[in-house]
Amino acid sequence: MTQKIMIVDDDPDVTKFLDIMFRHNGYETCIAPDGKAAVEVFLKEKPDLITLDLEMPEEWGPRFFRKISKAKGFNTPVIVISGVSGREFSIPKAKAFFAKPFDADEVLRKAREILSE
Amino acid sequence: MRILLVEPDEKTRKFFEDVLSRENYEIITAGDGTEASGKIRTGAPDIVMTDIRLPGMDGVSLLQWIKQDYPDIEVIMITGLGDLQPAIDCLKMGAVDFITTPVILDIVKIALKRAMDRIENRIKLSLSTRNLETLVREKTRKLAESEKRYIQLFDELPSFIIIVDKNFKIIEANKMFREQYGDATGRYCYNVYQGLSKPLPDCPVKKTFRDKKSHTTEMEVTFKNGETRNLLMQTSAITDPDGRIVHVMEMATDVTVIHQLQDHLAALGLHISSISHGIKGLLSGLDGGDYMITLGLENGDTEMIRDGWDIAKKKIKLIRSMILDILYHSKDRTLERKSVNVFDFIQELVTTMAPRMKEHGISLVQETPKPNSDEAVWIDKTVFFAALLAIFENAVDACVAVKDIRDKLEIKISVEQKDKETLFRIRDNGKGLARKYQKEVFSLFYSDKGNKGTGLGLFIAQRSVKQHRGVIRINSTPGQYTEFTVAIPAQPVES
Structure with missing residues (x-):
């Protein structure tokens, strides 16, 4: 079964980049432009992995994470991709942190590694 | 040494001539007082030896005349042994000595020696007097010169320099100070510089009077052209010869550019x-x-x-x-000032803040011009808007901080047009601000909101108000209210 990656970022060009990259490498994707929309998308699409930006309009990444992680049985891995400094402390449970600009191959390698666990 | 010998008796005259010539004196002679006075005028003798008894003008009269007209000539009287009293009188009138006839050579020598000593002493005295006078004249000239130089130095130094007494009264001021503040002698320095009615608690002058050391402070002053400048003030003690501090010198340098x-x-x-x-x-x-x-x-x-x-x-x-x-x-951005309608400006500000105020249940009171009023301010709207927005946001934050303990949260915004300035006031009944932090809030990165504040807002506000040549004042009581007053000049002041 194809695995699904949810991309949460307010910059449409970044989401497009990640979207094409993941799909080109055989994953399904779904996209949310901010933390608020991300909750709905998350519940509807049930992704296997989330890439999450921190600073977004409406709702910030950490808040979105707190919301969805409260649900029973939540164990979806999260990769933080953000330009905010101090990102390591924002979501302690995240599997990986990438700074913007990020190395596409590194992100892909990490996603593959997490999804094959 | 030239001696005039006045002697009517030719034999005695010859005798003296012989004796004195052998002693290497230059001798001129006269037979009576009248001849003597003529030779004194032409021959300029150093010593006159005269018989008391002379035909015509007698020796005593000759002595009196000499002492009056030629006080530097020493006179030795020659008298008979029985004639001592007139000779003693002559000593009182200024003769240096007398010799008696018949003549004893040693006594003559002693008399001459005494006369010469006196002449020598007089020369020495006059010489040293003259030296002393020259010295005094020279010293006086140097003193005057250095005094002039110090005054010049004091005047021309490119700083504001004043000297104050223990009561902070100005007793002296240099040129730069006088040009800016006029003749402020007798006024209080804190009043002249900052318009205060008493010195500040951490006044450096006070400290210097206490410990004699130099202290510094920075102050913001307004020049007579309306410009706000930053002065760095340094104090130093001026002591009397016993080391007691009598005055303090304040030197203020313009550090606005820095x-x-x-x-x-x-x-x-x-x-x-x-x-x-x-x-x-x-x-x-x-x-x-x-x-x-x-x-x-x-x-x-x-x-x-x-x-x-x-x-x-x-x-x-x-x-x-x-x-x-x-x-x-990275270039210096100059203000682009335009006349901006006050009502529109305030409306835009209030509209921007409305959602946040609504969210926290803060009510707004406006004492601002009515719609369609033509009240206007001369501002760079973008820059000035940022300033008021930062203050407004600060007011909202102050209210939010006491949200749980205050029944009614309120922010009041008012605009008052005065002759020379426009006052914008933003008052909140939030947490208030302790006095010691009231200056600090404007410094870069100061924030009392934990990680929620950037410490930039009021720094930027201060900066933009200063650019408008205005000032921000704070009134606050902790736990009760904070009021920010922004005053900007009504008319454009161009330098």
């Missing part, structure tokens, strides 16, 4: 940090374009290449404008 530079650098730094986040996003987008173009080229997918190139183009454009923005900011 302040502007500091602010400018800080603002530039903050500008860069704020755009660095944006740049990171742009670079990610650029990477995306790159990735898509590469992928498109690998697979011969023209559409993918076009999409990627579109993204890349868009990001390049943004990066270009951002770089131009940085270049623009």
Whole structure:
């Protein structure tokens, strides 16, 4: 079964980049432009992995994470991709942190590694 | 040494001539008083030896005449042994000595020696008197010169220098000070500089009077042309010869340019940090374009290449404008002032803040011009708006901080037009601000909101109000209220 990656970022060009990259490498994707929309998308699409930006309009990444992680049985891995400094402390449970600009191959390698666990 | 011998008796005269010539004196002679006075005038003798008894003008009269007209000539009287009384009288009248006849050679020598000693002493005395006078004259000239130089130094130093007494009263001021503040002698320094009615608690003058050491402070003053300047003031003690401190000298240097530079650098730094986040996003987008173009080229997918190139183009454009923005900011931005309608301005401000106020249940009271009023202010709207917005946001934050303990949260905004200035007041009944922090709130990166505040808001507000040649004042009681008053000049003041 194809695995699904949810991309949460307010910059449409970044989401497009990640979207094409993941799909080109055989994953399904779904996209949310901010933390608020991300909750709905998350519940509807049930992704296997989330890439999450921190600073977004409406709702910030950490808040979105707190919301969805409260649900029973939540164990979806999260990769933080953000330009905010101090990102390591924002979501302690995240599997990986990438700074913007990020190395596409590194992100892909990490996603593959997490999804094959 | 020339001696005039006045002797009517020829034999006695010859005798003296012989004796004195052998002693290497130069001798001129006269037979009576009248002849003697003529030879004194022409022959300029150093010593006159005269018989008391002379035909015509007698010896005593001759003595009196000599002492009156030629006081430097020493006179030795010659008298018979029985005639001592007149000889003693002559001593009282200024004769140096007398000799009696018949003549004893040693007594003559002694008399002459005494006369010569007196002449010598007089020469010495007059010489040293003359030296002393020259010395005094020279010293006086030097003293006057150095005094003039010190006054010049004091006057021409490019700082404001005043000397104050223990009561902070100005007793002396240099030229630069006088030119700025007029004759302020007798006035209090804190009043002249800052319009205060008493010295500040941490006044450096006070400290110097206490410990004799130099102290510094910085103050903001308004010059007579309306300009606000930063002065760095240093004090030093002036002591009397016993080392007791009598006066304090205050030297204030204009450091406004340094302040502007500091602010400018800080603002530039903050500008860069704020755009660095944006740049990171742009670079990610650029990477995306790159990735898509590469992928498109690998697979011969023209559409993918076009999409990627579109993204890349868009990001390049943004990066270009951002770089131009940085270049623009690194220059000194001059205000672009226009007449701005006060009602519209306040409306825009209030509208911007309305959602946050509503969210926290803060009510707004406005004492501002009515719609359609033509009241206007002369401002650079963008710059000044940022200032008032920062203060307004601060008021909202102050209210939110006491949200749980205060029944009614309220922010009042008012505008008052005066003759020379326009006052904007923003008052909140939030948490208030302790006095010691009232100055600090304007410094860069000061924040009492934990990680919620950036410490930039009021720093920027201060900066933009200063650019408008205005001032921000704070009134506050902790736990009760805070009121910010922004005063800007009504008419444009151009330097």
